[in-house]
Amino acid sequence: MKTLIIKTGHTETFDAHPEHTHIVSLGDVLRTTVLLEVFKNEHVTWFTSKEAALLLKKNQKIKKLTTDFSEIENEHFDLVLNLERTNEILEKIPHIKTSALLGFSDKTLPEFSSKTMNWSEKLFALIGKKWAKETYSFHWSSPPSSSSRLKIGLNWKVGQKWPGKSWPLENWEALEKLLQSDFDISWQEGFHNLSEYIKWIGSCDYIVTHDSLGLHLALAMKKPFVALFGPTSSHEIDLAGLGVSVSTEDLSVSTLADIINLKAYRHE
Numbered sequence: 001m002k003t004l005i006i007k008t009g010h011t012e013t014f015d016a017h018p019e020h021t022h023i024v025s026l027g028d029v030l031r032t033t034v035l036l037e038v039f040k041n042e043h044v045t046w047f048t049s050k051e052a053a054l055l056l057k058k059n060q061k062i063k064k065l066t067t068d069f070s071e072i073e074n075e076h077f078d079l080v081l082n083l084e085r086t087n088e089i090l091e092k093i094p095h096i097k098t099s100a101l102l103g104f105s106d107k108t109l110p111e112f113s114s115k116t117m118n119w120s121e122k123l124f125a126l127i128g129k130k131w132a133k134e135t136y137s138f139h140w141s142s143p144p145s146s147s148s149r150l151k152i153g154l155n156w157k158v159g160q161k162w163p164g165k166s167w168p169l170e171n172w173e174a175l176e177k178l179l180q181s182d183f184d185i186s187w188q189e190g191f192h193n194l195s196e197y198i199k200w201i202g203s204c205d206y207i208v209t210h211d212s213l214g215l216h217l218a219l220a221m222k223k224p225f226v227a228l229f230g231p232t233s234s235h236e237i238d239l240a241g242l243g244v245s246v247s248t249e250d251l252s253v254s255t256l257a258d259i260i261n262l263k264a265y266r267h268e
Contacts, residue, residue, distance in 0.1 A: 001042045004072060004096070006103075007032045007083040008049040014113045014122055018085040023161045024051040026194070027216040031237075032083060033137040034120045036061040038129060047072060054194050058139040072096075081127065102127050119236045135240055138220035142202030150264055151184040153204030155214035157191050164231055165210045171253050175208070178257040183264065188214070206264045208256075211237070218243070226260055 009029040011018035029052040036044065036059070045064040046056055056065050066072060069092065080096055082089065082103040093105055103126060112125050124131040156172045158165045176185050186204055190196030198217060201207065207218045207225040211232045218225040219240055227234065230248035239245065244263060246256065 001078045002076070003039050003042045003044050003079045003081065004075075004077040004098070005032075005035070005039075005044060005046045005081045005083070006089060007046070007052075008086075008089070009052045010049060010089075011085050013083050013126075014109060014119070015085075016109065016113075018107060021161075023159065024049050025161065026052055026055060027213040030055050030136060030138065030213070030216045030220060031119055032123065033059070033061075033220075034131070034134045035081070035123055035127070036137040037134045038124075038127065045072060045075075045077070051194075054198070055138070059137055060139070061137050083123075083126075116235060118238045120238055133238075133240075136216065136220040138217075140198060140202055140221055142199060149182070149184045150205045151186055151203065152179060152206045152208060152260065152264060153186045153188070153201065155188050155201075155207055155209035155212065157188050158210050158212050165212065165228075167210065167228055167230075167248050167251075174253040175257055175260075178253065179260060182261070206260070207243075208260060224263065226256070226263060228256075 007029055009024040009026055010021065012025050012028045029048060040061055043063045044061060045066065046062045047066055047069060048056060050067045053065060053067055056062055076097040079100045079102065080098040082093055082101065085104050085107045090106060110126060113122060120134065121131045154172055154176065156169065179185055189200035201214060201217045201223065202221055204223065207214060207223050209215045209218060209225055209227055211227060211229050215225065215227050219242060222242060225243035227243055227245045228248050229245050234245035244259065246259060
């Protein structure tokens with residue numbers, strides 16, 4: 001059975017007001033990979049953006065990865081799963097040769113999208129299935145740490161799309177001072193280079209991160225973490241028993257340091 005998944009990251013799947021922008025939501029692409037378990041025995045083609053392709057590269061559950069629509073427009077698919085609501089994609093959908101379509105054929109959101117469900121539950125509901133704790137599917141490799149101490153990564157920068165998520169730099173600097181006597185501290189690397197960014201996440205033993213791509217990569221790599229949420233809500237993301245969520249509202253540096261000290265040592 002041939003299945004085509006369309007997810008580029010140009011819109012977030014359940015955004016109430018989707019707008020096509022040049023900013024790709026890489027985290028939204030990565031968390032969509034929970035659906036690959038459903039199609040693990042099928043021939044999956046995934047159409048994505050050039051920016052997001054690295055997140056899906058070498059994934060053994062994807063038989064064909066493409067960023068060029070002309071490579072698939074003459075193929076026939078048993079199923080097309082469209083998870084984008086840009087005008088550009090919606091205009092192409094009627095012209096794809098397929099026996100069945102799931103996901104979006106227009107910009108209308110399903111009724112359940114406003115209910116208290118996490119993102120994975122919503123994705124599975126969209127295709128008529130129940131989420132059974134499936135996790136992200138992601139290929140990565142990194143050398144083991146050479147340090148005798150836990151290496152804590154401070155994922156302090158946020159992307160252009162959600163600048164309001166940022167916790168002040170001076171707080172991160174103060175956090176480093178409280179932790180550096182017990183841990184090796186590594187500041188975020190590869191902010192403008194996805195390959196380097198993935199390598200940096202992989203090199204850390206523990207991640208302190210905003211609600212951002214770094215959080216999704218930590219989940220995909222099964223890295224323990226503390227995730228800072230604000231103004232976004234933590235209820236949409238299943239932490240898979242790997243981390244804890246903390247609201248940045250009235251969050252003190254010392255409180256966060258105490259949480260990290262407690263949680264990080266448990267994962268040694």
